[in-house]
Amino acid sequence: MNKIEPGFGINRRYLHDEVADRMRALIQSGEMAPCTRINEGELTERFGISRTPLREAIKILATEGLLELLPNRGARVASISPREIEEMMEVIAGLEATAADLACLHITEGEIAAIEADHAEMVTAWKMGDASAYYPLNRRIHEAVMTASRNTILASLYLSLSGRIHRSRYSAHQTPEQWTRAVEEHEEMLRLLRAREGAGLSALMRAHIRSKKAVIAASFADVADPAAA
Amino acid sequence: MNKIEPGFGINRRYLHDEVADRMRALIQSGEMAPCTRINEGELTERFGISRTPLREAIKILATEGLLELLPNRGARVASISPREIEEMMEVIAGLEATAADLACLHITEGEIAAIEADHAEMVTAWKMGDASAYYPLNRRIHEAVMTASRNTILASLYLSLSGRIHRSRYSAHQTPEQWTRAVEEHEEMLRLLRAREGAGLSALMRAHIRSKKAVIAASFADVADPAAA
DNA sequence: ACGGGCGAGATTACACGTAGAATTGTGCAG
DNA sequence: CTGCACAATTCTACGTGTAATCTCGCCCGT
Numbered sequence: 001m002n003k004i005e006p007g008f009g010i011n012r013r014y015l016h017d018e019v020a021d022r023m024r025a026l027i028q029s030g031e032m033a034p035c036t037r038i039n040e041g042e043l044t045e046r047f048g049i050s051r052t053p054l055r056e057a058i059k060i061l062a063t064e065g066l067l068e069l070l071p072n073r074g075a076r077v078a079s080i081s082p083r084e085i086e087e088m089m090e091v092i093a094g095l096e097a098t099a100a101d102l103a104c105l106h107i108t109e110g111e112i113a114a115i116e117a118d119h120a121e122m123v124t125a126w127k128m129g130d131a132s133a134y135y136p137l138n139r140r141i142h143e144a145v146m147t148a149s150r151n152t153i154l155a156s157l158y159l160s161l162s163g164r165i166h167r168s169r170y171s172a173h174q175t176p177e178q179w180t181r182a183v184e185e186h187e188e189m190l191r192l193l194r195a196r197e198g199a200g201l202s203a204l205m206r207a208h209i210r211s212k213k214a215v216i217a218a219s220f221a222d223v224a225d226p227a228a229a
Numbered sequence: 230m231n232k233i234e235p236g237f238g239i240n241r242r243y244l245h246d247e248v249a250d251r252m253r254a255l256i257q258s259g260e261m262a263p264c265t266r267i268n269e270g271e272l273t274e275r276f277g278i279s280r281t282p283l284r285e286a287i288k289i290l291a292t293e294g295l296l297e298l299l300p301n302r303g304a305r306v307a308s309i310s311p312r313e314i315e316e317m318m319e320v321i322a323g324l325e326a327t328a329a330d331l332a333c334l335h336i337t338e339g340e341i342a343a344i345e346a347d348h349a350e351m352v353t354a355w356k357m358g359d360a361s362a363y364y365p366l367n368r369r370i371h372e373a374v375m376t377a378s379r380n381t382i383l384a385s386l387y388l389s390l391s392g393r394i395h396r397s398r399y400s401a402h403q404t405p406e407q408w409t410r411a412v413e414e415h416e417e418m419l420r421l422l423r424a425r426e427g428a429g430l431s432a433l434m435r436a437h438i439r440s441k442k443a444v445i446a447a448s449f450a451d452v453a454d455p456a457a458a
Numbered sequence: 459a460c461g462g463g464c465g466a467g468a469t470t471a472c473a474c475g476t477a478g479a480a481t482t483g484t485g486c487a488g
Numbered sequence: 489c490t491g492c493a494c495a496a497t498t499c500t501a502c503g504t505g506t507a508a509t510c511t512c513g514c515c516c517g518t
Contacts, residue, residue, distance in 0.1 A: 154320050
């Protein structure tokens, strides 16, 4: 039933947390598509729990923005409008800009070296036009900067937001020109990071993410919410 | 079953939302101090509701970071460490920097005029050394910039975070030198806003909030969490 | 006297019952 | 055939019951 993790302290998790995690996974994997109605009976049976923890999990996911609550009609998976995607990308750009600024204050030489290694590998993937190798490395670099910011609140906010548009973000493909430009920006970002020029890196990071925003928004101009609140 | 308690009024919202709002108010007003244990029985009686919506509200406030969940021991009001305050201030600085950048793109002349009016009034308050008049105006200006960003996700994130440190933020008083500098920064911010220099305003805004961070962190170096997890 | 263990009381986490709103199916009029 | 009204059904929101866990005072051994 309950899995007790080894280690100090109490790692026993709440049932509603477990359920929330599973539902998050279901939503992010696309198994539960946007606008899918949440049926209590179906999910309690599926998870083998009662309705109380399920309902608590629903409330949690609703405050996270993954679900929408419909009064007296339960909940459904939140559908993200292009407008919301744009807004989220701007916020993400701001969070990454902040992370970049802070990273310049706290990052170690070792971390910079690790990023440079990933970057080199990423450039190779770019030269070979291998997007499936490029994207994970790109993501790792951005996450390394986030880690180097030494700010857990920033990181968790970033994780929450980027999780919400994960599927949108990686389903969009940029043109070769955009891709080239992104690589160039990464080069410049590494230079600024090494020089620890926080303000400059911050501004560039914002512009970098913002250019991605346009790509994503364009590719998602169709999946709108037909029944907006 | 239960009749409507006085104080709730006409209730078209969810009970758990209503409860969450009231608890937020209780926490932010300081009526429920950090580390205060949440007693289900006491609060259900106080709010005139049953335990189910109360528990849902608790889960919501926990995901918002206002409460901490203690397995099998309920919840307590989250105590914020100086470290967390610093981290939050950096994130808030980032959000405000983002808002500043976006505001340069979207703000109307009328909104700029309104901010200038508030600013003029604020300068008057500063010259008279009237902090109780200064702070609300200062806050209004920052909120006007946030509104001008035309980004609801950004604004709600900002509201949530700034709500969490509201008491800390306005209990800290800065030195006359810091105050003078803040006013000067506001002058410069207005200039950049008028010129719609997003990048510059963004950087200045970050620095502006960051200088406040130091003031707050210093004044709150004592209210630590005695029982950290 | 002091520390460890035990048990009564208190409190929580979860399961389940109930009333009422929303949805859907059906029959009838136009 | 189509549109509307109404009833049956489904499903949610909230209330309450129950077993398990924690707290804390008390007893007993050393």
